[in-house]
Amino acid sequence: MRLEPYFEFAKKAFAREATYRLEVFTEIGSLIVRVYLLRSVWTALYAQNIAPMNLPLHSMITYATVALLMSLILEVDGTRLIREKLREGTIATDLMKPISVPFYFFSDGFGQTGLHALLVIPCILFALLLVHIDVPSAPVFAMFLLSFAVGYLLNFFVNFVMNAIAFWTLETFAIQLIVRWVSDLLSGQIIPLTFFPGVFGRIVFALPFAAIYSTPLLIYVGVIHPQDYGRYLLVQFLWLGLFSTLSLFMWRAAARRVVIQGG
Amino acid sequence: MPPIIRTHDLRKTFRSPKRRPGVSGALRTLFSRAYEEKVAVRDVTMELEPGELVGYIGPNGAGKSTTIKMLTGILVPTSGTIEVAGLVPHERRNDNARNIGVVFGQRSQLYWDLPLVESFELLRAIYSIPKDRYRENLQRFIEMLEMEPFLRTPVRQLSLGQRMRGDFAAAMLHNPRIVYLDEPTIGLDVVAKEAIREFVRHINQDRGTTIILTTHDLADVERLCRRIILIDKGTIIYDGTVDHIKEQYGTHRTLVLTLTEPHPNPVLEETEIESNDRGLVRYRFDRRRVRPDQLIREATERYELRDVSIEEPDLESIIRRIYVEGYEQEPVNS
Ligand SMILES: Nc1ncnc2c1ncn2[C@@H]1O[C@H](COP(=O)(O)OP(=O)(O)OP(=O)(O)O)[C@@H](O)[C@H]1O
Numbered sequence: 374m375r376l377e378p379y380f381e382f383a384k385k386a387f388a389r390e391a392t393y394r395l396e397v398f399t400e401i402g403s404l405i406v407r408v409y410l411l412r413s414v415w416t417a418l419y420a421q422n423i424a425p426m427n428l429p430l431h432s433m434i435t436y437a438t439v440a441l442l443m444s445l446i447l448e449v450d451g452t453r454l455i456r457e458k459l460r461e462g463t464i465a466t467d468l469m470k471p472i473s474v475p476f477y478f479f480s481d482g483f484g485q486t487g488l489h490a491l492l493v494i495p496c497i498l499f500a501l502l503l504v505h506i507d508v509p510s511a512p513v514f515a516m517f518l519l520s521f522a523v524g525y526l527l528n529f530f531v532n533f534v535m536n537a538i539a540f541w542t543l544e545t546f547a548i549q550l551i552v553r554w555v556s557d558l559l560s561g562q563i564i565p566l567t568f569f570p571g572v573f574g575r576i577v578f579a580l581p582f583a584a585i586y587s588t589p590l591l592i593y594v595g596v597i598h599p600q601d602y603g604r605y606l607l608v609q610f611l612w613l614g615l616f617s618t619l620s621l622f623m624w625r626a627a628a629r630r631v632v633i634q635g636g
Numbered sequence: 637m638p639p640i641i642r643t644h645d646l647r648k649t650f651r652s653p654k655r656r657p658g659v660s661g662a663l664r665t666l667f668s669r670a671y672e673e674k675v676a677v678r679d680v681t682m683e684l685e686p687g688e689l690v691g692y693i694g695p696n697g698a699g700k701s702t703t704i705k706m707l708t709g710i711l712v713p714t715s716g717t718i719e720v721a722g723l724v725p726h727e728r729r730n731d732n733a734r735n736i737g738v739v740f741g742q743r744s745q746l747y748w749d750l751p752l753v754e755s756f757e758l759l760r761a762i763y764s765i766p767k768d769r770y771r772e773n774l775q776r777f778i779e780m781l782e783m784e785p786f787l788r789t790p791v792r793q794l795s796l797g798q799r800m801r802g803d804f805a806a807a808m809l810h811n812p813r814i815v816y817l818d819e820p821t822i823g824l825d826v827v828a829k830e831a832i833r834e835f836v837r838h839i840n841q842d843r844g845t846t847i848i849l850t851t852h853d854l855a856d857v858e859r860l861c862r863r864i865i866l867i868d869k870g871t872i873i874y875d876g877t878v879d880h881i882k883e884q885y886g887t888h889r890t891l892v893l894t895l896t897e898p899h900p901n902p903v904l905e906e907t908e909i910e911s912n913d914r915g916l917v918r919y920r921f922d923r924r925r926v927r928p929d930q931l932i933r934e935a936t937e938r939y940e941l942r943d944v945s946i947e948e949p950d951l952e953s954i955i956r957r958i959y960v961e962g963y964e965q966e967p968v969n970s
């Protein structure tokens with residue numbers, strides 16, 4: 374496959390996002406405020422002994438801050454395009470070009486991610502200098518990056534499936550909101566999954582949401598030990614395999630519908 | 637040379653769930669498996685030689701866009717065969733895409749958030765157009781379509797006419813061998829239409845590109861096409877030259893007289909008065925039964941004239957008649 378078109382798609386998406394300059398700066402500002410607020414909240418909760426203590430306060434603040442920075446990258450949804458394009462029939466224009474349309478969605482999302490990743494840099498500096506988050510050793514950090522990369526891909530495919538489902542079923546804003554909220558909660562983005570007790574905790578750990586946020590985060594703060602890396606990564610890869618296959622099938626079905634029924 | 641586009645008994649049937657009125661109807665629609673079938677294109681057979689520019693004409697809902705979508709490969713035919721430049725479009729969508737350029741007047745292929753020129757750059761990457769050919773094409777198109785002033789404007793801020801020029805350039809950048817134009821002049825002013833027609837002519841004549849043009853503006857066809865294919869209710873009803881159909885339907889002419897003094901009933905032999913408005917009289921006559929010069933002589937003898945002219949039937953009035961009355965090999969003359 375020629376990569377040039379996709380590289381170009383990514384570049385254009387990056388440029389497009391960069392034109393919303395005001396939003397970019399408000400985003401940085403709001404992120405810094407949120408990092409600061411989270412630190413205060415967790416500090417207060419720990420002082421009151423309200424939070425379960427299986428993570429020291431310092432690790433907790435690190436966890437929450439890194440989670441926030443990750444969310445800046447993971448909240449990009451390059452696949453929202455499918456739903457719009459399928460619904461409005463504009464997908465036909467893309468199908469008339471010599472490209473792989475799903476890969477086009479991915480490149481577009483990737484370009485947007487690129488810009489968001491740039492935004493993360495000032496926030497990282499802020500987090501390091503003022504919040505004093507922990508920095509893990511190089512091998513642990515490398516493992517975190519690997520796990521994060523897998524989580525990023527998985528996130529793309531989960532979004533792909535969600536958007537494709539929304540194309541076929543009736544969707545309401547309320548349902549979307551609930552799904553979003555549940556997945557945020559169960560992904561470990563807000564509360565570490567180690568806080569969930571017993572069987573419930575074990576179920577939550579096995580869900581695909583955990584493979585997006587929780588696994589890289591727990592590697593970062595050292596809750597997942599090196600001897601368990603393989604097991605956790607295996608779970609991540611299994612979900613990735615499942616959701617990418619599912620995405621492929623849903624894309625085929627959607628494309629078939631377009632070429633048979635004319636959209 | 638073998639035909640570059642060939643379809644045989646091409647048919648497309650759309651199936652949609654049968655809808656019933658009312659709430660209970662909607663519920664029954666949900667559970668029943670009843671479908672409504674609509675034949676949009678019915679056994680269309682056509683062949684185009686390389687370098688032809690054919691007008692594909694028909695009333696709303698005739699099946700023109702459906703045919704074009706099948707030719708592009710984004711719609712799979714229900715039955716029949718298609719071959720475009722040796723490929724079956726829907727089986728080789730990507731390869732076919734490299735051979736064709738498409739302009740849909742109703743829908744843009746430009747990237748909405750990007751400045752126009754960046755859409756072009758993107759297309760350069762998509763079709764891997766060599767850099768020098770890209771520059772050369774772009775330069776020529778910018779000149780021909782006068783795009784310089786809005787090259788850096790985001791597409792969503794362009795006027796319809798500007799956007800259409802952009803869409804034309806976008807469709808031709810990769811030097812496609814075949815171009816489909818589906819109502820490309822819709823909503824354009826006379827100047828823009830002229831620019832587009834000139835551009836289409838350039839692409840067809842200087843590059844030898846094969847073009848299928850769908851339009852409701854028959855002036856486009858008269859200016860550009862030698863051959864037309866007429867389609868109605870999914871079926872081809874005429875395939876031949878514009879001249880031939882004019883010949884066939886053009887047995888009647890109109891004589892227009894301006895009388896010095898208004899006359900209540902200024903009759904002439906072998907004619908039928910179409911209208912008589914304060915001395916401006918229009919007569920319809922069959923040129924096989926009476927010669928125009930005879931008529932004019934007769935008119936000068938009987939009435940005092942300020943002006944005389946004879947009007948040829950234009951394509952538009954012929955097509956209008958075919959839409960209303962249907963096409964017949966030997967049209968009866970009323
Ligand atoms: N996706 C679809 N599903 C069901 N019916 C369709 C679909 N697309 C087109 N049709 C029907 O097929 C017929 C032909 O439509 P088509 O768009 O090809 O007409 P057209 O000749 O392009 O008309 P126009 O001049 O109005 O653009 C119409 O009756 C239309 O309602």
Ligand SMILES: [Mg+2]
Nearest residue numbers: 700701702818
């Ligand atoms: Mg149409």
